[in-house]
Amino acid sequence: MATLSSLILYPVKSCGGLSLQQATLTVQGLQHAGIGDREWAVVDPSGVCLTQREYPRMALIRPQLAGDSLLLGAPDMPPLQLPLARSADGATLTVQVWDDQVLASDAGSQAANWFSSVLGVPCRLARFHPQAERAVSQTWSGGIAATTLFSDGYPVLLTSTASLDDLNQRLQRAGRAVLPMNRFRPNVVVDGIEAFDEDYTDSFALGEVVLKPVKPCPRCPMPSVDQDTGVVGPDPLDIMQSYRAKPELDGALCFGMNCLVVEGAGQVLSVGQEIEVTLAF
Structure with missing residues (x-):
């Protein structure tokens, strides 16, 4: 099973993640x-998004929940506290x-100064605006209308432990170190x-929730970034080249599937929950 x-x-695109035992699933992803x-x-x-592709140090920006705030930490920096309540008159x-232009709320000068200090470049922190809507590409969604926030393109990215085990076995046979799942985010x-x-x-299917895989996830060099150190190491793409190229994506090397929430938005997912898998053939 x-x-x-x-x-x-x-919480913040290209920064650290929150590992959860439970999360609510919305049409725009986990919440x-x-x-x-x-x-x-x-x-x-x-206004162009910064990512670990250019700034691997973003991996060291770690989120924590702190009551009615999101707390962000980074090495040698005081934590940044972001209130979850939205300002009615913010900029x-x-x-x-990518090709989308999205309305966002500016998180203010304190956040801008903090991120600029951490990354060493001028930047600002933006929050997806409550009145904004960003549609996924229906080229891959099969005509299903869906939206996402600041993800690369789809609300949920799904991987499997067996797929990572397979890749790690190939890496070991090539004399390389195994990778943790967090490299694939x-x-x-x-x-x-x-x-x-x-x-x-x-x-x-997870209870009342149904996730539909719609597009393989093409991989850039980000899996070469150690999420614990922010240091770029050997890239697994050379190993993946022999068996993970997808002709339908012009030979892109893929790991994981982008999914849409087609049923059960608003339901709570729990680690350990059983999943009914329906294959496409």
Whole structure:
């Protein structure tokens, strides 16, 4: 029987995650304590999102829940406290996520100064605006209308422990160190299925929730970033080249599946929960 082995929510895009025992699933992804997945994003002065691709040190920015605030920590810096309550008259800005232009709330000068000090470049912190809506590409959604926040493109990224085990065995045979799952930054990790069965699954049912995989997740060099140190190491893409290239994505090397929430929005997911897997053939 397949089970839900991990739930991870990333409050700030490309920064550290919160490992949870339970989380509410919304159409825009995981939510916990009023915090949505990738609800905040760090942006440059023109509003373009910053990520670990260019700034691996972002991995060291770690979130914690602190009552009615989100607390962010980084080495050699005092913590930054972000109130969860929204200001009625705060400044707004436009954030660019890939080809999308999204309205956001500016988190203010204190947050801007903190992130600029941590990353060593001028930047600001933006929060997805409550009146904004960002649609996923229906090219891959099969015509299903869905939205997301500041994720790369879809509300839920799902991986499996067997797929990581398979990759790690190949890395070991090549004399390389194994990788933890956090290199691939999933929201949902499934145990009890065969390696890469997620590629060929029509749906994952968790009680009243139904997740539908719609697009393989192409991988950039981010899995080479050690999430504990922020240091870039050997890239697993060379090993993945031999068996994870997807012709339907022009040969992109993929690990994990982007999913939509097609039923059960508002339900609570729990680690250890059983999953009914329906294959697509």
